[in-house]
Amino acid sequence: MADNKTSVVNKAYLAFVSEISPKTNETRSLFNAFAVGGFICVIGQFLRYMLEFVFKIEGDELAGAVSMILIFLSALLTGLGVYDRIGKYAGAGSIVPITGFANSVVAPAMEFRSEGFIYGLAAKMFIIAGPIIVFGVMSSVAVGIIYYITGLI
């Protein structure tokens, strides 16, 4: 593709392709993501109040219990084949909350079960979630260091 003439044609072609290709409807996507993501958060908040006022759980235990219930529900819906349908509609709205993280672990675990428990299920389980964990841990360390240094000043 070093040839000048082809690259000119290519540019014209790529411009034409991006012009004719259908665009994602951003307003609709944003609204769906907001609505579904918000609804998941409302469920989380509802669970939190239930556990706090009915079951009298407090503090770290309360946060942990809410997360665990949400993760369980997401894993269950993934197993039942429902979560990916929500995801198609909601986009980031169902990926960003903790339920999306659970979905991204359970989905490959189910998918690669056919390659065995070790090289399939266990090895492929973090194929999507792995990068999230890596960058999550790295950025939390970075933030911690910044926090420590600013505290010294």
Add this chain to the structure above:
Amino acid sequence: MGKHTIFFHNAPSIVCTYSAAGKKESEGPIGSLFDYVLEDDYFGEKTFEKAECKMLSTVIEKVIKKSGYRKSDIDALISGDLLNQIVSASFAARDFNIPYIGIYNACSTLTEGLALGATLTDGGYMSDVIVATGSHFSTAERQYRYPLEFGSVRPPQSQWTVTGAGAAIVSRKGKGPKITAATFGKVVDYGVSDANNMGAAMAPAAMDTLITHFNETGRKPDYYDLIVTGDLGALGSRILKHIISQNGYEITDNHVDCGEIIYNIDEKEYQGGSGAGCSAVVFNSYIYRKLKEKELNKVLFSATGALLSTTTTQQGETIPCISHAVALEND
């Protein structure tokens, strides 16, 4: 005779075809024409890979039965699919005691196979060969994209891999629509790197092969009753018609794309079918039947393939594409 086009003077014919497809495909516009519809995507197997393999062996076995041939009459099996190391085709071939020629050209594997089959039989080296290709949505998804249950969003320019397989018997002597010419395509890359936009990546390859075919045969697009492309989808077909007309050829009136007619598509959701099974299923049911019933007498069939892998996509490579064309004519 041109450089890339072969004329088959003994005119080998396609004597029999067989198609099998999944449920979603059977609900499409031509779904009623398939010989066999899978009840579910597992096809009675434990994994989707096994199901894809079984689909291929089923169509091979059934096409032999339907044609009235015996297994021993078949001189070679030319077959391919989308999976790494074309495992489905090769694993299906171990059930048959027939010499096996495994081929891969992504979604254009079917026309590549038909062209090779016609060459072998026309040359007198073989008398009857089977050409079979297939693909499976669930195996392709896990190889090329995400796990099935992962809640990701499919961009509107993407296509849906067809669950299906088809087989055809190409014969030197038998009766049926003749393969009169084949144009082998070049690898064409216009620099599209979006693996979700296969139609745009493959349209230039289809154009290149079609124009080469027209130039080398001296035929015009209207020589054919129908010009069939493999799996450009709705968007890719629109692009093809546009760029080919810029080069002075009009195919608007007699062009149809297998990917566009296999599903009832909503272009806001996706652009149609793709995969080695797409053209296999559509050709071996709908197109072949139209030829056999003489509703169509001259068809140019140019399936298109995107020759990418997930590794090359992740390394930021553009997508090289190919298209092979075969001309099918009734006497």
